[in-house]
Amino acid sequence: MTAVFKREFKSYFTSPLGYVYLAIFLFFEGMYFSTLYNNSSTSIEIIFSSLATIVVFITPVLTMRLLSEDRRQKVDQALLTAPVTVTGIVLGKFLAALAVYALAFSPTLLFQITVSFMASVNWLIYLNAALGAMLIGAALIAIGMFISSLTESPVISCILTLISFLLLMVLTNLAAMTGVSWLVSAAEKIAFVNLFFAFTESVFRITDIIYLVSISAVFVFLSVRAVEKRRWS
Secondary structure, three states, X not given: OHHHHHHHHHHOOOOHHHHHHHHHHXXXXXXXXXXXXXXXXXXXXXXXXXXXXXXHHHHHHHHOOOOHHHHHOOOHHHHHOOOOOHHHHHHHHHHHHHHHHHHHHOHHHHHHHHHHOOXXXXXXXXXXHHHXXXXXXXXXXXXXXXXXXXXXXXXXXXXXXXXXXXXXXXXXXXXXXXOOHHHHHHHHHHOHHHHHHHHHOOOOOHHXXXXXXXXXXXXXXXXXXXXXXXXXX
């Protein structure tokens, strides 16, 4: 798994993909921090919720090649015959994408440290927001990776993943239009992207953590099954 992780992580920076992804994140993070700083605000955790829409729109770019690219280049069978389990391959790729995602959020720690030298800050609120961002990111990456395992076209994978993420964002609003209370309640639970705001509002619920970890685990498992099915086909 370690070898797969290193190979996949390195691949993000042997092409423009990783740099473009990080550049977009850094641009918006810097803009939001500048706004907070100019308003004398110490609430760095607001940056996480402000980036929710950015995460939804550019994370598909991070996941679109994870499994589809190997299939498109016809190297997946060679990888599957390597001395590593299918689970190890999938987890290695998943963790590599998650590492790039975490790297994109790393400047927020520098922002928090900078502000802490000038004013009193609440580290627990910041850490709670950071935890939420990582868990939501892991869930989104797992979903994107599963979609990537279903096609050999990274472009199709990116489009389908983006559509899925956008549906997660507007699901609650769509359910509200029906006026059916139980449907709205179900949509609120499914649309986990909205948890960005709960975590940044210092709402800590162990059920949310278990839910997000479960989503990641389920879609990583489905990705493993999809790759295994192709292995024996």
